[in-house]
Amino acid sequence: xxxxxxxxxxxxxxATVAVSCTKEEIAPNVEEEVTHSSKITTVTHNxxxxxxxxSVTYSLNEENEIIxxxxxxxxxxxxxxxxxxxxxxxxxxxxxxxxxRTFDIRLFNSNQEMNDYAQIDEATAVDLREPCTNYTSGxxxxxxxFYKHADYVEEYTFLRRAFVSYFQQQWLDGANDNISSLExxxxxxxxxxxxxxxxxxxxxxxxxxxxxxxxxxxxxWFDPVYAGDFAASIKGYGY
Numbered sequence: 001x002x003x004x005x006x007x008x009x010x011x012x013x014x015a016t017v018a019v020s021c022t023k024e025e026i027a028p029n030v031e032e033e034v035t036h037s038s039k040i041t042t043v044t045h046n047x048x049x050x051x052x053x054x055s056v057t058y059s060l061n062e063e064n065e066i067i068x069x070x071x072x073x074x075x076x077x078x079x080x081x082x083x084x085x086x087x088x089x090x091x092x093x094x095x096x097x098x099x100x101r102t103f104d105i106r107l108f109n110s111n112q113e114m115n116d117y118a119q120i121d122e123a124t125a126v127d128l129r130e131p132c133t134n135y136t137s138g139x140x141x142x143x144x145x146f147y148k149h150a151d152y153v154e155e156y157t158f159l160r161r162a163f164v165s166y167f168q169q170q171w172l173d174g175a176n177d178n179i180s181s182l183e184x185x186x187x188x189x190x191x192x193x194x195x196x197x198x199x200x201x202x203x204x205x206x207x208x209x210x211x212x213x214x215x216x217x218x219x220x221w222f223d224p225v226y227a228g229d230f231a232a233s234i235k236g237y238g239y
Contacts, residue, residue, distance in 0.1 A: 040067070042101065043214045047072075049079050049107040056216075064213035066224045077219045079107075086201070086219050090114040091227075093205040093215060100210045111191070111202045118189075118204075120237065125166035132197040138165025140238030142188035147181045150211040150228075161236055168235045171196050180228045183208045187239035192231035203227045 043058045054072035061067050090111045095104040108114040115122065126135050143162045148154040156175045161167045172179070182190060184207060191204040192212075203217050211228065218225035 041214070043216075044102045045216065046102070046104045047076060047107055048105070052079060058216055060214070064211070064226065064228065066216065081219070089201050089217075089219075091201075091203045091215070091217050092118070093203065093207070093209070096205075096207045096209060101214060103215060105215075111193075111198075114202070114204060122166075122235075126168065132170045134169050136161065136164045136167040138238070139163055140165045140188070141186040142236075142238030143183070143185040144188060144190060144236050144238075145183040145185070146175065146179050146234075147183075148175070148178060150180045150213065152181050152183060152208075152210065159234075163238070164236075165238045166236070168198065168233070170198065170233050172232060172234065176232050177229050179231050180212055181208075181210050182212065189237045191235045192227060193233045193235075194225070194230050196232045198233050198235060200232075201225070201230075203230065 039062050041060045041064075043060060044055060045058070046055050047053065052075070054075050056069060056071040056073055056076050058066050059068040059070075088110050090108040090113065092106040092108065092114050093103050094106055096102070106114075106117070108117065125137055126133075140163060142164070144160065144167075145152070146156045146159040148156060156179070159169065159172070159175060179192070182205070184190060184205070187206075189204055189206045191198075191202050193202045194200040201217060203215065209215070209227075212230070213226045213228035215227035216224055217227050217230060
């Protein structure tokens with residue numbers, strides 16, 4: 001009988017050791033998943049609107065969804081509501097930090113107001129009587145590339161424009177609301193519109209942007225709008 005108890009005891013000890021070893025092997029994977037899923041990216045927007053200058057910081061999860069905001073959020077929302085219509089607002093991204101997480105953005109009440117500020121006269125490039133057209137004109141050194149994913153992965157080659165001074169695409173087909181990064185080579189400017197035929201809210205950039213989802217172009221944290229889920233039509237200006 002003692003031998004039986006001794007054997008059972010050894011079996012229990014062996015089972016305990018086996019379970020402990022199994023737990024030790026599994027634990028690191030669980031911790032890695034928790035760390036991976038809780039990764040947060042902090043993005044800062046330095047805004048200029050008229051004479052006002054202020055900053056808003058956005059914290060995003062791995063799905064590029066805003067989970068927290070800080071800074072002058074009330075001022076940001078209040079200014080555009082008081083002076084214009086949010087659905088027609090225009091964002092000019094004037095500078096992007098080297099790590100792609102800090103943006104200097106000038107805010108306007110309309111795309112026309114933004115063009116006036118940038119001294120852009122579209123009438124010299126295209127017949128404005130027929131706005132809903134695809135068009136290219138002139139020559140330049142600029143090259144424009146658009147990508148499905150962040151960090152310039154999977155280019156939409158049908159949208160590439162090279163060595164033109166002006167182009168417009170009134171509908172983006174398979175790339176609609178799905179441009180996550182863009183490259184501007186040799187200088188230039190791209191404007192993304194959230195509606196077809198160059199309508200609605202607009203975002204203009206004058207530098208390559210590795211992750212357009214980092215640019216929040218809405219005014220309400222509970223109803224966020226990202227430049228990466230935004231474009232239904234585009235215009236570009238070469239230098």
